[in-house]
Amino acid sequence: MGGGAQFTGTQAEAPAGESGDNLIGIDEVQRCLNRSRASVYRYTNTDPRNLNPPFNPRKLNPEYRSDQKDPLLFHPNEVARFARDVLRIKEVTVEVLNSPSTATQQLLGSILEELRAIRGLLSEAEGRPTSLESRREHHDQARPAA
Structure with missing residues (x-):
């Protein structure tokens, strides 16, 4: 029932992360966007002083984290939005795929x-x-009279 993201513009497929609702990690984002890991981190809306900074339309916004040590996870729609609006990748679509x-x-x-x-x-x-009584009645009714 899990899923992943497939971007038509880049022809890359990313399986879903195990820990969330079809969320994908940095490695999958890197493959989807066809960018280096360092680039993905530069694109990401993070702040060392603020665990969950406000939405930034010019950045790749990760999902809510409860701890600084939690991995960065992204919703496939957010990755598609970022690819389309910021990176200007044409014809970006997200397709949910079944995962194992x-x-x-x-x-x-x-x-x-x-x-x-x-x-x-x-x-x-x-x-x-x-x-038991109703069973007897049912049984008596089912037998033909002798």
């Missing part, structure tokens, strides 16, 4: 499967009598 499933996604899938099985069993049980 993680252990969490596999666990959630198995939980969903089990819940569906439980729902199926409960649906079947709704048509059945629930008490």
